[in-house]
Amino acid sequence: MAAAKSPKIAAEFHTVVIGSGPAGEGAAMMLAKRGMNVAIVEAYPRLGGGCTHWGTIPSKALRHSVSRLIEYNSSPLFKQDQVALKLTFSEILRHAEGVIRKQVSLRSSFYVRNDVTVIHGKAAFVNAHLLEIAKPDGSIEHIKTQNVVLATGSRPYRPPHVDFSHPRIYDSDTVLQLKHDPRSILIVGAGVIGCEYASIFRGLGVKVDLINNRDRLLSFLDTEISDALSYHLRNSGVVIRHGEEFKSIEGREDGVVLTTESGKRMFADCLLYANGRSGNIEHLNIDAVNLKANYRGQLEVDANYRTEVENIYAVGDIIGYPSLASAAYDQGRIAATAVLDGACESKLISDIPTGIYTIPEISSVGATEEQLTSEGIPYEVGRAQFKHLARAQIADSHVGSLKLIFHRETKEILGIHCFGERASEIIHIGQAIMEQKNGGNSIHYFINTTFNYPTMAEAYRVAALNGLNRVAPSD
Numbered sequence: 001m002a003a004a005k006s007p008k009i010a011a012e013f014h015t016v017v018i019g020s021g022p023a024g025e026g027a028a029m030m031l032a033k034r035g036m037n038v039a040i041v042e043a044y045p046r047l048g049g050g051c052t053h054w055g056t057i058p059s060k061a062l063r064h065s066v067s068r069l070i071e072y073n074s075s076p077l078f079k080q081d082q083v084a085l086k087l088t089f090s091e092i093l094r095h096a097e098g099v100i101r102k103q104v105s106l107r108s109s110f111y112v113r114n115d116v117t118v119i120h121g122k123a124a125f126v127n128a129h130l131l132e133i134a135k136p137d138g139s140i141e142h143i144k145t146q147n148v149v150l151a152t153g154s155r156p157y158r159p160p161h162v163d164f165s166h167p168r169i170y171d172s173d174t175v176l177q178l179k180h181d182p183r184s185i186l187i188v189g190a191g192v193i194g195c196e197y198a199s200i201f202r203g204l205g206v207k208v209d210l211i212n213n214r215d216r217l218l219s220f221l222d223t224e225i226s227d228a229l230s231y232h233l234r235n236s237g238v239v240i241r242h243g244e245e246f247k248s249i250e251g252r253e254d255g256v257v258l259t260t261e262s263g264k265r266m267f268a269d270c271l272l273y274a275n276g277r278s279g280n281i282e283h284l285n286i287d288a289v290n291l292k293a294n295y296r297g298q299l300e301v302d303a304n305y306r307t308e309v310e311n312i313y314a315v316g317d318i319i320g321y322p323s324l325a326s327a328a329y330d331q332g333r334i335a336a337t338a339v340l341d342g343a344c345e346s347k348l349i350s351d352i353p354t355g356i357y358t359i360p361e362i363s364s365v366g367a368t369e370e371q372l373t374s375e376g377i378p379y380e381v382g383r384a385q386f387k388h389l390a391r392a393q394i395a396d397s398h399v400g401s402l403k404l405i406f407h408r409e410t411k412e413i414l415g416i417h418c419f420g421e422r423a424s425e426i427i428h429i430g431q432a433i434m435e436q437k438n439g440g441n442s443i444h445y446f447i448n449t450t451f452n453y454p455t456m457a458e459a460y461r462v463a464a465l466n467g468l469n470r471v472a473p474s475d
Contacts, residue, residue: 021049023316024151026332154317157276166251189275304338355424366415382467390454
């Protein structure tokens with residue numbers, strides 16, 4: 001019997017990175033900077049991964065456009081025109097598409113400048129050092145590599161009994177292809193993505209029903225912040241339905257009917273399913289290297305992002321938590337360092353900031369009141385309401401607050417929670433102080449430093465004074 005013919009090898013590399021999102025880019029750039037022969041394999045025709053094309057970039061660009069629209073229509077400067085400006089989802093998508101083009105161009109230039117080979121196609125393992133690439137033209141090529149970094153990202157979870165081929169039923173990827181102008185929408189899933197899109201559609205004047213299978217929104221947040229989001233979504237007209245599981249979703253020619261397990265029936269022009277994500281693992285043929293994924297298509301890794309196979313690493317959404325673009329880039333750099341040096345001393349910071357781009361937006365870092373109470377840690381809270389800040393009054397941006405949680409005895413900052421316009425930017429001031437060592441993390445910093453006036457950063461001084469005023473002199 002003749003021996004199996006060995007495949008022709010098109011190229012050989014020190015490391016092949018599969019996926020060009022933030023995690024893959026971080027790994028490829030670090031390896032290239034260290035002089036390695038690196039290739040990046042991307043299944044999509046354009047670079048950037050899900051973050052650039054379906055996730056972070058387009059959704060945040062949409063959110064920005066809608067937020068500016070709301071600001072314009074509510075500003076006293078323009079109310080004299082009487083007629084409110086209206087935009088459709090398709091119209092605001094044009095801005096997002098422009099941002100995506102600029103991001104793709106920028107990210108593509110990184111690979112050119114750093115001499116990283118870009119291969120478009122779907123990669124699959126033949127063995128731990130041999131990859132098969134299915135090219136867009138239908139051809140197959142094989143490449144050899146000493147190491148592999150998996151950064152294939154994730155996609156929206158799709159329940160098998162929901163017909164996503166129906167033209168009125170979307171997930172968080174396909175909603176970007178929405179062409180008609182809906183008057184109403186059902187959003188199933190009130191996680192970060194569901195809440196962000198609820199804000200976007202409501203800001204466009206669309207009736208929104210937000211279906212949440214839990215008892216409150218974004219339960220990982222500090223309760224006070226979660227309650228503030230619920231209040232402002234409801235105040236804008238979003239109908240939030242807590243504790244509801246969907247039983248069936250029926251697409252019709254004129255809309256979608258959703259039936260809940262509790263017997264409710266809801267109708268809307270279209271439906272967005274935004275409840276969970278799954279790792280992009282299926283096409284990699286991980287069985288060939290004896291890797292196993294969990295039920296969400298995610299891989300287990302060690303502290304250096306190495307899988308059970310010595311030369312294969314995994315970073316980003318494919319490993320689950322924290323599933324943030326910012327953290328994914330750092331994971332890629334850490335994994336690349338481990339590839340080169342055997343291990344990496346650098347790790348992700350312990351307190352990773354969270355940014356949620358609802359309207360108004362939310363950002364937090366560190367502990368919540370609930371966590372500290374359960375752990376028996378003595379703390380106090382200082383608050384600053386944005387409506388009292390001169391900069392917010394000038395910008396007519398009265399909604400929002402900054403909340404500082406600090407240790408009653410050491411005055412160390414334990415958590416920061418911000419709700420309002422530019423929250424994801426404001427949080428970094430406090431985060432920088434929290435990361436200081438040797439006594440540098442103290443609420444007194446915000447009282448003893450001088451802030452530009454008027455600025456939103458002043459909220460830190462106001463909140464610090466408010467908090468210390470609650471502490472008894474003996475403390």
